[in-house]
Amino acid sequence: MxxxxxxxxxxxxxxxLSRERNxxxxxxxxxxxxxxxxxxxxxSLYIHxxxxxxxxxxxxxxxxxxxxxxxxxxxxxxTLDIGNNSIAGYSAYTGETINIADAYTIPxxxxxxxxxxxxxxxxxxxxxxxxxxxxxxxxxxIGVLALINALDNDGKIIPFAQEYEMLIAxxxxxxxxxxxxxxxxxxxxxxxxxxxxxxxxxxxxxxKETAFHLEKISxxxxxxxxxxxxxxxxxxxxxxxxxxHDIGKIGISDSILLKPGKLTSxxxxxxxxxxxxxxDILKNAKSDVLxxxxxxxxxxxxxYDGLGYPTGLKGKEIPWGGRIVAxxxxxxxxxxxxxxxxxxxxxxxxxxITELAGKQFDPIVVKAFHTSLEKILDAKKTYEES
Amino acid sequence: MxxxxxxxxxxxxxxxLSRERNxxxxxxxxxxxxxxxxxxxxxSLYIHxxxxxxxxxxxxxxxxxxxxxxxxxxxxxxTLDIGNNSIAGYSAYTGETINIADAYTIPxxxxxxxxxxxxxxxxxxxxxxxxxxxxxxxxxxIGVLALINALDNDGKIIPFAQEYEMLIAxxxxxxxxxxxxxxxxxxxxxxxxxxxxxxxxxxxxxxKETAFHLEKISxxxxxxxxxxxxxxxxxxxxxxxxxxHDIGKIGISDSILLKPGKLTSxxxxxxxxxxxxxxDILKNAKSDVLxxxxxxxxxxxxxYDGLGYPTGLKGKEIPWGGRIVAxxxxxxxxxxxxxxxxxxxxxxxxxxITELAGKQFDPIVVKAFHTSLEKILDAKKTYEES
Numbered sequence: 001m002x003x004x005x006x007x008x009x010x011x012x013x014x015x016x017l018s019r020e021r022n023x024x025x026x027x028x029x030x031x032x033x034x035x036x037x038x039x040x041x042x043x044s045l046y047i048h049x050x051x052x053x054x055x056x057x058x059x060x061x062x063x064x065x066x067x068x069x070x071x072x073x074x075x076x077x078x079t080l081d082i083g084n085n086s087i088a089g090y091s092a093y094t095g096e097t098i099n100i101a102d103a104y105t106i107p108x109x110x111x112x113x114x115x116x117x118x119x120x121x122x123x124x125x126x127x128x129x130x131x132x133x134x135x136x137x138x139x140x141x142i143g144v145l146a147l148i149n150a151l152d153n154d155g156k157i158i159p160f161a162q163e164y165e166m167l168i169a170x171x172x173x174x175x176x177x178x179x180x181x182x183x184x185x186x187x188x189x190x191x192x193x194x195x196x197x198x199x200x201x202x203x204x205x206x207x208k209e210t211a212f213h214l215e216k217i218s219x220x221x222x223x224x225x226x227x228x229x230x231x232x233x234x235x236x237x238x239x240x241x242x243x244x245h246d247i248g249k250i251g252i253s254d255s256i257l258l259k260p261g262k263l264t265s266x267x268x269x270x271x272x273x274x275x276x277x278x279x280d281i282l283k284n285a286k287s288d289v290l291x292x293x294x295x296x297x298x299x300x301x302x303x304y305d306g307l308g309y310p311t312g313l314k315g316k317e318i319p320w321g322g323r324i325v326a327x328x329x330x331x332x333x334x335x336x337x338x339x340x341x342x343x344x345x346x347x348x349x350x351x352x353i354t355e356l357a358g359k360q361f362d363p364i365v366v367k368a369f370h371t372s373l374e375k376i377l378d379a380k381k382t383y384e385e386s
Numbered sequence: 387m388x389x390x391x392x393x394x395x396x397x398x399x400x401x402x403l404s405r406e407r408n409x410x411x412x413x414x415x416x417x418x419x420x421x422x423x424x425x426x427x428x429x430s431l432y433i434h435x436x437x438x439x440x441x442x443x444x445x446x447x448x449x450x451x452x453x454x455x456x457x458x459x460x461x462x463x464x465t466l467d468i469g470n471n472s473i474a475g476y477s478a479y480t481g482e483t484i485n486i487a488d489a490y491t492i493p494x495x496x497x498x499x500x501x502x503x504x505x506x507x508x509x510x511x512x513x514x515x516x517x518x519x520x521x522x523x524x525x526x527x528i529g530v531l532a533l534i535n536a537l538d539n540d541g542k543i544i545p546f547a548q549e550y551e552m553l554i555a556x557x558x559x560x561x562x563x564x565x566x567x568x569x570x571x572x573x574x575x576x577x578x579x580x581x582x583x584x585x586x587x588x589x590x591x592x593x594k595e596t597a598f599h600l601e602k603i604s605x606x607x608x609x610x611x612x613x614x615x616x617x618x619x620x621x622x623x624x625x626x627x628x629x630x631h632d633i634g635k636i637g638i639s640d641s642i643l644l645k646p647g648k649l650t651s652x653x654x655x656x657x658x659x660x661x662x663x664x665x666d667i668l669k670n671a672k673s674d675v676l677x678x679x680x681x682x683x684x685x686x687x688x689x690y691d692g693l694g695y696p697t698g699l700k701g702k703e704i705p706w707g708g709r710i711v712a713x714x715x716x717x718x719x720x721x722x723x724x725x726x727x728x729x730x731x732x733x734x735x736x737x738x739i740t741e742l743a744g745k746q747f748d749p750i751v752v753k754a755f756h757t758s759l760e761k762i763l764d765a766k767k768t769y770e771e772s
Contacts, residue, residue: 007396010393010397011396011397011556011559011560012556014397014404015560015563018404019567021567170397170398173397174400174401174404177401177404180405181404181405181407181567184407185574188575189574191578191672191674191676192574192577192581194671194672194673195578195581195582195585195675195676196581196585198667198668198671199585199586199588199589199630199667202585202589202633202636203585203588203589203636244585250588250589254639254640255640281584281585281587285584286576286577286580287573287580289581290577290581290584
């Protein structure tokens, strides 16, 4: 490649990075692209967090077969100080690109040194390095990109060519913007989900549902939707929408909602209205999440055999959202302790749901429930332990 | 600039575009950058929406002094069909870049033609054009970028150099990704705000606040924060956070919340608890919006003179969020009709708030209220008319 081709390639990489909104995938992609560009055997990417550099991803063609496993095992939680000592820390501190031909011949009076313990442990030889801060001087530091062991065509370790310094610096700037965007997007998504959970929980403030009831329904529904083969977008949407399924309970008076004993048939008729109230609260929305939440609020008490409420929809007339959340909701209700009942054993609850396939529940959803049972029980356990 | 410099510049433009998350600003920036790059006198940017091309922004150094005014006046709502006839429509349909030396000499049998009515109306001469679809072939069409009248160094109209076709196509790809990201971001933000509004309104379902009460408080609070000189981030945060100020009312029993007459002092003590309940619902959140909403829920009934509740905080001890929303909330309560009272005249409400500066309200916030009164009354009118 001549310089022109390289710059054009760089533009294409920039586009590919901007396109990626999932932070974890993005970080792997940045490192892979930078390595491919310079033909580097390995590398690491650090993210700036709370004044430290946190290991985010590490790749090495010699040491690891799967790129990402490393991230979890070797480096989890490992941080570097910003400042002298480590090369990445120094680069972050000064904003300088550091190009080293051999990490083992760094003079003793240099402001940074290499920590050889990793090499010793892994019988590896870190030689040439290209370390570049991500972010612009005027801006906040986003992280550091460290490339290790440039290879020539014969696979021999050589220094990183000087022309790469500028090119990888440009790639690092693109990466910094993409990371920042993905971080902002992730924060916004987290804040959104958290807000839905809190406000929906507030709506149940009065009838004191079990802890994590909404979180569990949200996760179970997403697992079921995924198992049923829905696209990722729908899986995400139902994760956000399902916690709002009982929001209409806000419209039910204390005397009915908080009644300790059994409801009279008249009171039950009023209680059923929570589906209508919910739909009313959520109507005329413009987002997919809220449209789905309306569908769910309105139909999660419909039954497959047509004996449910409020409308008596039957089978496939009931929208998917309602059919999925019906199973998720009942499974959690059965297996959770309430003031008026103990938690059922998991097996008994599974049996109960199985028996009602084709009656209360869509058999296809019940089948997906069985197939994804392990994931559902894992999620249940995770919430119950926290 | 040689090609290398141009490509490097292109990378920098890509970074600048990815950085911009505000859709409206982004669209203007894309057009400006493309024009600067090719030395084009004018240009337009169309966005693909519901199978049509919608005019998004138009710039022309000869015709318009202010770039953006055009967008609002001349072209508002104007659309083009995707397909033959118009040049932009043809480019969108075929995915082709179209480079025309003189728009007035397009042969009659060409699949597209120029509509001269704009030139006639504005006494303008559209000559050279470079029209490029945004988006990739495999992907959805995002829009079309049309550049008009390339100028040489003497300001003479010349054709767009062929080398620009590839460069502007690369810029268009970058632009497409940036637009898509900004659109997704905007949708997510809108969905988030809409959800907050609905769920917060649900919490007030029982005491039937006036229509648009939450929307007005949200807007008033944002206007006040802006007037007080807070950064845009805080202005946005308070816009999202303020609608949740009364979420704790969910914890107040029907008998108190819905009581038609005056509350006894005991009942009022219970009613005051809604600030504590609200804080409880919103505690331990990790997002700035929810942290601010907690602060507001807890302190919007504190008074500047220390006689408020729940804590009796005084003056600057009350967080800004509480001091701002206190004014926004009371102003809207006074000027809205409730079941137990008519809406006050605006002047009377302003007078009331002015008198309570230093007593119930922070004088600085009351001052900001006066300074931004026009904006507040505009917003009020907008909501009341809708």
